[in-house]
Amino acid sequence: MRRTIISPILSAVVMGLGQFINRQYLKGFSMLLLYILGLYYSMTNLGHALWGVITLGEKAQHLEKVGRINKMVHGDHSIFLLVQGLIVIFLIILFVVAYILNIRDAYRTAVEIEQGNTPNNFGQTLKKIGTKNFPLLIITPQLIFLFFFTILPLIFSLLIAFTDYSSPKHIPPANLVDWIGFSAFKDLFTLSTWAHTFYGVFAWTVAWAVLSTLSCFFGGFLIAVLLQQKGIIFKKFFRTVYMLPFAIPGFVSLLIMRNLFNTQFGPLTQYLNFFGIQGPPWLSDPTWAKGTILLVNFWLGFPISMLMITGILTTIPRDLYEAAEVDGASGFQKFRMITFPAVMFALTPIVIGQFAGNFNNFNVIYLMTNGNPVNSDYQFAGHTDILITWLYNLSINNGKYNFASVIGIMIFIILASFSIYNFRRTRFYREEETYQ
Template sequence: MFFFSVLPIIFSVMIAFTNYNNTHEPPGKLVDWQGFRAFKELFSLSQWAHTFFGVFTWTMTWAVLSTFTTFFGGFAVALLVQQKGIRFKSLFRAIYMVPFAIPAFLSLLIMRNLFNAQFGPINSTLLKFGIVGPEWLSDPFWAKATIVIVNLWLGFPLSMLLIIGILTTIPRDLYEASEVDGASALYKFRKITFPSVMFSLSPILIGQFAGNINNFNVIFLLSGGGPTNSEYQFAGHTDILITWLYSLSITNGRYNFAAVISIFLFIIIAIFALFSFRRTRSFREDDLLR
């Protein structure tokens, strides 16, 4: 735990207070302590500050969209599969789990080729019907929309599987009693199904949101952070904080700025996780049971 978790955290925090970059890199040149200089420059220099707040805004937007689309997408599929009269439920569940079973690395690389605006089969198919497809990964808006859609395809199976498991544990007596009282399907969903699912899955949903803030693979493998944004420092339109951190450190050697961003990432996720978990009903009721 110390060598693989604690020590790297301490090391990365210490880097933020130095001038460790591509011009001050051991063993050629030693680094010097700079105090809070990197923090000040990140927020005082206009282009750096503009980049940070722009990337931060998209990071939060991405985390919200990716979490809720995968959750409610899985919720919708779970409800459809569990409907009365649906035959071959096991087969449908197995088919819908295919995106989750295939390694995301392969799926994202394939999707990148599918959404290629010049040579991809999606735009080629649309062109046969007289429709000129958009620049999926070259236009800022469509690049963000494409990332959310692909992430939905990758992420909904897990939510579906979890929700199906919860749906099978809800007592049928509740639905039968509500039917006797003349409750509609929407009312049963609002008062029975949705609260039961949220009570069990809210901690997982919070964890998924925190994980999507650091969802490196989808952004890096699908769009690479692009398209390029001339107003940003070493960041593209679809870069989130974790991919910008990677670009700053690995590609451009700005290790001190990357360390500063990693500290802010930790603070953001820690505050959100602590606040959300403390307000989650499942944990509060668990404390009461103790």
């Protein structure tokens, strides 16, 4: 039987046997050792992991009377079982991937031998990993960390949406958590109180994301264009001043702004009162509060747009403007036909990213208003809450973890759909595909 057939078959039966047939003894021994450890770990942990993920426990913490004493008996912790089960399943998936790579390696080595080439020994293999496969070697630990600290929490959050994990009835270890399917999704859209809150918060979230993105972008655009005009003096000074909000830590600026716009004791209100003018309810009235946070976000966000657009404006050839002047184009026509298309071609993907960032702009809302003023018609949300701050209130402040997970899934679906759709329609994306 040909080596290219028997070697991968043996590696499929027992990890490392194909390497022994190919006379790669150290590699084969290493893989055989990995096979034994992986098989032992799978046999001892997979069953309990699957049981934990499927059942989420069977016995809650409770009191049992032992003689005349009530003794606390520790039960199953549903959340720990879910997390531990996911970790075990992931490690077993890694083992399966290594098993497949072992079969692939045995086949490739067998092909080299049949072609008359000498396969790499263990030392040469290590040298190859350190040279040719060095990028893969460096990125592998990062991918593992990415899973444990990014993908695993995302999967956990996704699964929580299909459970009844919420206080006070279903919080471990005193109570078990159960799978409830799509009940939380159904309640979010069918129960009047939850549906009213979701649609109201969602509408304001979209309005907030659109207005904050457009105001920062076009505000920065306007200032960048003005500073490029001839006759403007102290250009460097103005650029430096306009960049100061971006240079100061955002949370510091927001806390200062929150005090500045305080309805009763804020400096702005006191200043207006000094002249006999009644200060507006900056953060205590729903409409004024929304306008105020949009203003503050503009002050914080336009400098970065101004900086990027300034850089693009300096790359536009002056010959285009001179040719347009010869043809009798007005200033507005030059802006519409030359400046605006050049800037949008480069920055449209960034604007899409800014929209996604503003859609989840937790800091501005939380630090400025904390979602207030209170809205008595909403469930755990205020007038200025957006979806991400509502999610925070549901989970951290009120223990509605399953509903918070549902909101997180909805945010992901909305942003992913919007971003992918709009990015693929940009001229930047279409022209990039043309050149590939």
